[in-house]
């Protein structure tokens with residue numbers, strides 16, 4: 001077992017991809033990691049994998065769009081740990097890169113997972129986060145939600161710009177800014193992370209980055225000294241990305 005640091009970190013959508021890798025890296029740094037997943041079997045397999053590496057990892061079932069799951073999660077954390085130090089709103093979907101035209105159903109479902117769910121989960125966990133000495137919320141966003149990049153670099157990014165995904169991440173960035181201000185009085189620090197274009201089911205195998213490197217942006221935001229935390233900003237590899 002790695003040396004524990006008494007901090008509890010919860011990552012949504014952590015049965016695979018960047019979420020699982022963030023869990024692995026934080027687990028190896030001594031955080032107790034709670035991997036949530038909508039499929040409990042996939043979540044258990046992921047947490048068993050991390051436990052075998054020496055991490056203190058647990059899995060909890062959570063469909064991020066299900067209010068009952070969110071309520072259950074909050075009472076489970078309250079009973080088991082009595083606080084939460086780190087929340088990574090990582091679960092995300094992209095339904096529009098299949099070559100078919102998008103439609104309002106795809107846009108609505110994407111907004112539900114990528115934007116409404118992070119809002120609902122954070123709201124529900126604020127009472128537990130406010131009991132931490134150093135609470136942090138990281139919203140896993142994307143450069144594809146950067147309005148200024150879309151405006152200035154359209155020819156480079158247009159292939160990847162879809163209504164549901166990009167507006168969900170632009171909205172998530174605004175949520176980050178709002179929460180960083182409104183949760184300041186509770187000493188909860190909030191930032192958005194862009195991992196890069198990473199090889200995962202969502203990023204596809206065409207992506208240039210491996211998950212280890214992709215996860216490092218979130219891990220740095222979780223571990224950076226409190227006085228250097230970039231409150232209310234969108235960050236990639238330690239650098240600010242314009243809104």
Ligand SMILES: NC(=O)c1ccc[n+]([C@@H]2O[C@H](COP(=O)([O-])OP(=O)(O)OC[C@H]3O[C@@H](n4cnc5c(N)ncnc54)[C@H](OP(=O)(O)O)[C@@H]3O)[C@@H](O)[C@H]2O)c1
Pocket residue numbers: 012013014015016017018019037038039042062063064065089090091092093113140141142143194195196197198199200201202203204207
């Ligand atoms: N990969 C990239 O290049 C890239 C770039 C920019 C931003 N991001 C962001 O990084 C985050 C992680 O993406 P990834 O690349 O690791 O994708 P991924 O491998 O497809 O993983 C996505 C995760 O989200 C979960 N999820 C989806 N809908 C859910 C729901 N309703 N409830 C609970 N979990 C749900 C998935 O669970 P299931 O296994 O059950 O589907 C999976 O665990 C996303 O927010 C994504 O937008 C990724």
